[in-house]
Amino acid sequence: MKQIFLAVALMFSLAVQADDVMRKEKDGTYVVNTTTLAQDVEGYAGPTPVEVYIKKNKVVKVVPLKTLDGPKYVAKVKKEMLPKYENKAIKKGAVEDVDAVTGATFTSNAMKENIRRAVEYYQKHK
Numbered sequence: 001m002k003q004i005f006l007a008v009a010l011m012f013s014l015a016v017q018a019d020d021v022m023r024k025e026k027d028g029t030y031v032v033n034t035t036t037l038a039q040d041v042e043g044y045a046g047p048t049p050v051e052v053y054i055k056k057n058k059v060v061k062v063v064p065l066k067t068l069d070g071p072k073y074v075a076k077v078k079k080e081m082l083p084k085y086e087n088k089a090i091k092k093g094a095v096e097d098v099d100a101v102t103g104a105t106f107t108s109n110a111m112k113e114n115i116r117r118a119v120e121y122y123q124k125h126k
Contacts, residue, residue: 022125029055030126032118035065041117043069043110050111052118057090062115073104081108085115093123 022032034041035049042048046068053060062082064074084098095115100108 021121027055029053029060030122032122033065034114034118037121038114038117041110041113042106043067044073044106045069048074048107048110048114050114050118052085052115052122054090054119054122059085059088059090059095059115059119061086062111064111067107069107069110073107076104077101077107077111081111090119090123093120095119 020033020035021037022030024030030053032052032054033049034052035047038049039047048067048069049065051063051065053063062085064078064082067074080101081098085095088095097112100112
């Protein structure tokens with residue numbers, strides 16, 4: 001009985017971990033959270049996680065999550081770079097690369113890597 005309980009607990013914990021990375025919304029949009037997926041990717045002051053919204057193999061939007069990078073750098077990337085990903089098709093497991101934002105290069109490059117990993121994860125697990 002104890003072994004069955006442990007096996008069920010292990011299966012549940014694995015399912016919860018998967019949900020931490022990607023979830024599917026009611027409208028069919030997949031949301032990939034890179035908090036644990038790309039925790040080794042750092043911007044200027046630390047990890048720069050994002051949520052990437054994907055529907056029908058197109059990026060719908062990218063939302064930056066809490067980071068230690070300066071708010072002005074994150075705001076600059078959010079305004080100038082992240083909208084360029086909207087409606088980008090995912091081809092061959094990747095999304096077209098966009099230019100980094102001048103003056104926020106570390107944050108830009110880190111978020112680009114987060115987006116790359118999110119798209120790769122989506123392709124493998126959708």
